């Protein structure tokens with residue numbers, strides 16, 4: 192067929208969709224999106240439409256060689272709508288060149304990447320980010336990630352991940368916002384806003400700047416409910432639970448204007464999500480009114496056959512298209528079978544057109560039809576990526592995500608009465624642990640484009656910090672020893688490394704070295720826990736305690752009787768029951784991104800007070816999971832805080848029901864006190880509102896942030912409702928000695944629930960309003976909804 196580009200094509204259109212603006216070199220599309228895409232699609236063959244639905248990884252493309260690859264050839268043949276996970280604006284430009292100059296219609300590619308928590312400036316893992324309870328910070332992190340990624344050619348990220356996770360065994364908890372639907376929705380929406388920066392053009396269409404990119408909400412849906420926390424495993428749940436507990440974050444992101452959604456690997460009601468028409472066509476599109484692009488997860492159309500659904504690739508592909516999926520990531524089922532299915536009458540042209548339209552609309556929204564090279568500005572790399580400004584933001588945000596779990600005066604010197612943290616930068620500090628001198632792991636699990644050589648290790652950052660504060664003879668000294676391996680078993684360690692290797696050491700020799708420096712020191716700081724890839728995709732664990740080799744070393748260090756701090760690295764809720772009992776201070780630092788080491792020093796030495804609060808419940812024992820604060824009550828509950836076993840009640844023989852650290856929990860270097868909850872009235876009409884107020888006081892001697900949390904319980908509904916649900920929070924800054932009133936407004940918005948069809952229901956009856964510093968330590972008041 193004769194080569195014809197969009198540029199010539201659209202200039203010829205009777206509606207004159209393309210105009211040359213005076214003084215500007217490039218033509219600008221003036222047609223609204225729908226007309227533009229209609230005009231383009233009217234020129235497309237069936238094969239070209241199907242080609243747009245194909246998304247593949249770019250492979251190992253080297254600059255100058257793209258055309259010789261399978262991907263290059265497919266792009267030229269119009270068989271590719273987009274590519275992903277290719278780093279480098281030069282390589283991306285080369286692929287875009289092929290699309291624009293060699294394919295018949297010159298339709299530009301959409302360029303994806305898993306930019307999950309930063310590009311080269313890496314932010315904390317999403318679970319950590321959620322622990323900041325700071326939507327603005329999360330939005331900023333996403334905005335900077337978008338600025339860096341778009342400076343390097345990327346215009347589509349596969350983030351945010353908003354799967355609810357209540358089972359800490361599941362490694363992908365690290366990528367999520369934790370267990371709460373309300374908080375998860377807010378954080379997801381903040382990320383969407385940060386990535387997309389949507390504004391409206393004069394005709395009302397969405398406009399994104401060249402520093403913004405399309406987000407992709409994943410994994411739709413319910414992926415976090417994989418049985419037994421084993422990745423990719425079966426999901427089976429009631430519709431009530433879906434609508435009330437698992438769907439809200441996806442819905443919140445759709446409402447925030449997310450440009451795309453990704454289907455999940457799991458089944459929903461027996462049908463793989465990728466081909467589940469109820470999930471995509473009914474709930475997402477009709478019920479929530481979502482009209483953006485839906486892409487599959489990696490190869491998930493092919494995996495339908497392994498689930499035993501769809502028959503063959505052709506059947507699975509047709510089923511996925513009919514269910515409302517638009518783009519096939521990596522299975523190539525759409526590319527190779529949809530034409531045949533169309534010819535056999537198994538799918539319709541309307542279904543193909545709908546999918547193709549959504550892919551083209553995504554490209555239109557990104558401005559790619561205006562300028563296919565919009566994201567390939569070679570000058571931007573030096574200007575926008577890994578800048579001092581971006582790194583400063585990442586460091587500040589990282590410090591906000593650390594959760595102080597314990598801080599006591601050292602058992603070795605209780606008479607001092609002072610809490611162990613912040614550490615005074617004097618004397619000798621023994622820094623011990625396999626994560627103490629590593630740079631790759633601190634960044635976290637998902638960092639495709641990261642540049643770890645430029646990140647500091649904790650040891651390096653502490654040395655610098657201590658050098659700054661050294662004073663002559665009293666100079667502090669940092670002693671360092673790796674001390675142990677991640678775990679005794681080499682294969683287990685490797686399984687959790689995924690390229691971010693930590694050198695194996697001789698266990699006995701390393702231990703002796705650690706004990707030697709610990710004996711010499713005034714305080715021991717352990718940098719221990721998981722490696723970055725012991726969480727994330729395909730990283731489930733069946734035991735959530737500290738890995739054996741590290742725990743054994745800690746036991747020996749504790750026996751020395753010196754003050755001991757645990758800097759605990761993890762990508763999930765873990766079990767720290769032993770550590771809570773034996774260690775003086777525990778700071779959970781997750782994986783804080785490229786600036787982790789500096790951010791830890793900021794908090795460890797007291798420049799900043801820790802203000803992170805858990806967004807996952809931390810159990811006392813792995814056997815308690817799934818464990819989450821917003822559970823239903825059962826007919827035979829055991830009171831919170833009960834300290835013994837009750838026969839014929841809902842509890843365990845060998846562990847109490849309570850969390851070790853509840854949802855919302857986190858200490859500070861100061862202390863806060865809460866007044867009782869005051870309600871503006873004790874009754875409220877269904878269309879009315881009331882106010883709940885507490886006075887929060889900073890009773891310590893440091894200025895600090897507190898996260899004031901509002902929980903609600905519906906006591907008399909037609910279905911069983913959770914014992915507590917987060918419905919609001921406020922992050923406030925209080926000076927030492929300062930008090931402030933915090934007021935929450937309660938309307939139907941905080942009180943309704945969804946029925947099994949996803950309809951909102953508001954029922955009269957009694958409600959408890961609870962406010963406090965975490966989900967356990969709340970003050971309550973009751974009102975009646977009339």
Ligand code: BGC
Pocket residue numbers: 305349409488489728
């Ligand atoms: C993951 C997705 C990711 C995709 C593309 C899949 O294995 O489940 O979260 O976006 O790969 O890399």
